[in-house]
Every structure is written in structure tokens, then in C-alpha cells.
Amino acid sequence: MPKPAPTPAAPLRLAMLGMIAGNGHPYSWSAIINGYDRAAMAQCPYAGIPVYLGAQPHESVRVPGVQVTHLWTDNPAEAPAVAQAALIPHVVARPEDVIGHVDAVLVSTDDGTDHVRRARPFVEAGLPVFIDKPLATTIDELRTFVAWRKAGARILSSSGMRYAPELTQLIANRDALGDLRWLSFVSIKTWDRYGIHVLEPVFRLLGPGFISVRLETQPGLEVAHLLHRSGVQVTLPIIYDGGPAFGTGQVCGTKGQTTVRFADTYNAFRNQLLSFIDFVRSGQDPYPFADTVEMMCVIIAGIRSRTENSRRVDVSEISAQIPL
Secondary structure (H helix, E strand, O other): OOOOOOOOOOOEEEEEEOOOOOOOHHHHHHHHHHOOOHHHHOOOOOOHHHHHHHOOOHHHOOOOOEEEEEEEOOOHHHHHHHHHHHOOOEEOOOHHHHOOOOOEEEEOOOOOOOHHHHHHHHHHOOOOEEEEOOOOOOHHHHHHHHHHHHOOOOEEEEOHHHHOHHHHHHHHOHHHHOOEEEEEEOEEOOHHHHHHHHHHHHHHHHOOOEEEEEEEEEOOEEEEEEEEOOOOEEEEEEEOOOHHHOOEEEEEEOOOEEEEEOOOHHHHHHHHHHHHHHHHHHOOOOOOHHHHHHHHHHHHHHHHHHHOOOOOEEHHHHHOOOOO
């Protein structure tokens, strides 16, 4: 059974677990919580991280009463640099070595086909677990997470874009646009890995009720076409090498339109981490887990569409196989 949440006054000890190519969250997330060493962080192989950390007053970069105390990376040779940069006191030889020494763990890899294996020891130990987006990009993985949640496991997963300050402002001003008709946001890399970064903001704007997905592909580009039960249509271009366009979007309604660009990475990640910390302390979900499940069904439907010559795939084809 899950352990009771620590009281709000108790210092929280967190473990940061896993690092794979293209994902520098052990550097960034740990630094946002712990603070960081400027000289060591300057050597971070992800050049954008020192830039957005350095844009904040140095002493403000930390979360009082919380510390990432333990670290494990897939490549052991990478751990010392992360620990030095993000002020993490303990590097462990195996992820499971943190059990008994921390209050919660963050699985900081964005491979949605490998999260069950990574999370299992901590779910079975009753620890709250944050899992980097996307939670699961196969039906079998998603079934396992749903079963764990039904059994009482405390699991949370999201994209940092759910917490982007620009999205908060957009939602606050949504009524000025009238009834929404069409939305589009641009992501990078691949649909499987980074589609969730733009799907999650769309989900916050429209709510649950996605009907179908069709993924059109060509070399270096995927465009997901989504239909929502409200009648709103959504296009989500995934430009593999489109870094400068990442996070740009357009929202059109019956009274007007607006453009947005998600650029405040630091505060998006900080808000995301604070949400998990509140989840650990309170035991209360910040949003329904069913929302995460639906978004994963949309991602999986898009993958199926791509493998079946861009067939329009009803989301219900996937969700029917996930017992909620």
C-alpha cells in the first residue's frame, strides 16, 4: 500500500532517476529545486539550460524545504557532472538504492515505451512517482499504469507545457475569442516523444473528448489532425528539426484569434515541479488521472495512424482496450 504523504512541514527528499540522449531534465529539474553551481552548470551539454537558469536571480533558483538528495543516470559517467552542477549530495549505483532514503522519486526520461520498468520498484515500494512525459506510448504500458493507479499507487505525469505561464494567460482570456473553431501548436523531434508537449495545452483549452487522430507524415515532419467532440479541429505539426518554431501556436474562435509562443521554460518547469511537490504532500491529484490516460490514448492512436498509412484512427479504438 502507498505510504502516507509527509506533513507539509516535513522536508522532502527526492530522487532524480534516469537520463537518456536528448533529455537534460536531471540538470534542469534538480537545479530548479536545489539551486546550482554556476561554473559547473556552464558545462552542461544542454546549452539552453544555463541560459534560462541564468535569467533568474541566482538565489531565487531553489524550492525551500525540498531537496533532490539522490541521483542515478543510465550512463554512470554522466552522474558526477549532474550532481556537481545541481548540488545533489548522493549518487547511487542502482535506482532501487534510493528506497528508504527518499520520500518520492522522479523518473526523468521521456521514453514512453520504458516507463513501467523504470517505475516498478518505486510503485511497489509505495513511493509517489513523477514520470516524465509521455507517460506511456504503448497499450500494454498504459494498462499497467492504470492498474497501478486503481490499486492505490500515487503516480503523476505531465508535460511542462501544462504549466506554461503563457497558457495560463491564454486560458484566462479565452472567452474573448468566442467559440473556438481551430487550434494549432508546433512541436519538435517526434510525435511519440514530443507530441504531448502540444497536446497537453490543447487538452487544457478544450477538455476531454477527443474523437479521432490522423497522422500525416513525410521525412522530417509529422502533422497530427485531431477532432474534438466540441467540433473544434486541431492541427499539431511536429517538425523534427524545427527548434525555433517550438511552442508557437494559433487559436481561432468566432470573435477573434490570437497567437502564442511558450517561451518561459523556467517557470513552466518550476510550476510543474511545485505541482508534484504539492501532490506528494497532500495526496491530492492536481487534475484527473483520466485526463492523462486520454492524452496517452490520443498519442497511441497517432502512432497507429502513422503505421497504417495515415488512417484516421478513432481514439475509442485505443481507450476500449484500457480498463479505467
